[in-house]
Amino acid sequence: MAKLIVENGGPLYGEVQISGAKNAVLPLMAATLLTEEKCVIDGVPDLADVKVMKGMLENFGATVVDDGNGLLEITASQIRTVNGDRKLVTEMRASTVAMGPLLARCGKVVMPLPGGCAIGKRPIDLHLKGFRALGATVIEDDENEQVIVTAGPKGLVGDAIYLDFPSVGATENILMASTMAAGTTIIENAAKEPEIVDLANQLNKMGAKIKGAGTDTIRVTGVERMGGSIHSVIPDRIETGTFMLAAAITRGEILVKNALPGHVRPIIAKLKECGVEVETVDDGIYVNARDKELIATNIKTLPYPGFPTDIQSPFMAFLTTVKGKSEVKETVFENRFMHVNELNRMGADITIENRIAYIPGGKTLHGAKVRATDLRAGAAMVLAGLAAEGKTEVSEIYHIERGYEKFVEKFTGLGALLTRVDED
Known part of the structure; x- marks a missing residue:
């Protein structure tokens, strides 16, 4: 110690x-799971939480190359598992932002309950509400302290989602999950933080069709696939x-x-x-x-x-x-x-x-x-x-x-x- x-x-x-912003870079890193193509993120801070997220991505099957000067190259050409690593997830609450991209790309994600700072309950119920609205089935496995989220037989389908509270994490997760959902997704009472705008900018570079980030209503038109990107952190x-x-x-x-x-x-x-x-x-x-x-x-x-x-x-x-x-x-x-x-x-x-x-x-x-x-x-x-x-x-x-x-x-x-x- x-x-x-x-x-x-x-x-x-x-x-x-x-x-570069910690609260921006973690979802930016998670978003790279949406594509098999290489994504480059510049301005990445050297932080303990970033190291945890690197480990998370590598656990799912991604290759992470760090040049030591704040530039990451992440390639998730194949997803090896949709199960979050329990040790890593319990170290950092932001691990949950991997749920949306994995659900969108693979149709399933199994995530242990998260950890992080003990500053409040910060439940993920709004995240799960959003996934359900997109047609996913959510099983809260209390015995194993994990949640299992599975897309419907036709994948995720866009819908109007109203958040009871403008949760940053829930907005990010629903935003990423809906990038490849069929039809249009509307997120109302969305979080308006600059980190949300930064994520939307990166997702749009990857081929997403997102409008309204930074306002309380975000509209996402689903696309068939996502590609690589080059992006700098705010x-x-x-x-x-x-x-x-x-x-x-x-x-x-x-x-x-x-x-x-x-x-x-x-x-x-x-x-x-x-x-x-x-x-x-x-x-x-x-x-x-x-x-x-x-x-x-x-x-x-x-x-x-x-x-x-x-x-x-x-x-x-x-x-x-x-x-x-x-x-x-x-x-x-x-x-x-x-x-x-x-x-x-x-x-x-x-x-x-x-x-x-x-x-x-x-x-x-x-x-x-x-x-x-x-x-x-x-x-x-x-x-x-x-x-x-x-x-x-x-x-x-x-x-x-x-x-x-x-x-x-x-x-x-x-x-x-x-x-x-x-x-x-």
Whole structure:
């Protein structure tokens, strides 16, 4: 097990390059199962979750060639099995995005129940609802903790599907499954995240006929077969937000390069409300919190284009350090306040009631031994440690390494006192 040692080295300064988006690349990789032709994906971040997805694809029969510089060549000329590898699936919830392409291409998929961060139930019932609407039979095998999905005798057939919640994973899975379904599929109340648009762009390059991605209604006209593609991953908007907050919490000045301002509008708006200077420039986003009188604000997480739940915990760490009382309401995941106990170990004095966190603000944080309770909470603990007095030890950092490429190197490049230490 490894841990991070964090110390307050003062304000962070400099430039940081944002990597390809974790939440985009995983479904992009899964989509390559739709075709026997080679697919090329560029800008792939070097992450633990990407390694898991590579293993998943290889288990199904795909060949994955990694050039070591963010370029993957994936060829699934033959599907060897439609059974997901239990060990890999339980490591990462996003494994479920392989279900849609396998169902479309092979007519069947057997998937163990997924794992990942323990931030909420995140059931796959909406995924299964979509598959059923396309004419598939779904057997929930509770005894073996898996689901078995089988297309009808004539394959998948397009239909109108209304999602009770704009689930990103369900939208992605139904989108991929419907690419080769007979007729037209309409997904209503679809997720609108940039990662959905990125996936649709790749699928269209592969021969799909998709319109409306990025809106709440997506229309898919089925095609007989899918082909290869060359595609570049969009920048990671959550990593973008994390480094914007690194400037804010340390009262520093950072140019966040390769960032798309349109993907992080709520984060920009809330930082400006707090008194942070944020400017859109040609090569990214400039964030300046030097000598600013920063104040409190309230946040409510919502599906895109609302304030992202994935940036809630890093933003909360920042809010502990500004003047005034803040409130953070979490509406997306019911267990996404596990980091509050860890921040309170550092002197934050946050209270929770009815999925609202009340933050008194203006606190001087102090170093402590804390845990990365999930991926984004781990980043929040590091941010808090950069602003705290004394030394902070962050354990269970495998969560962080699931979703941030070159995490330590990027922070130390900005002047952070951050060290990764391997423990026996």
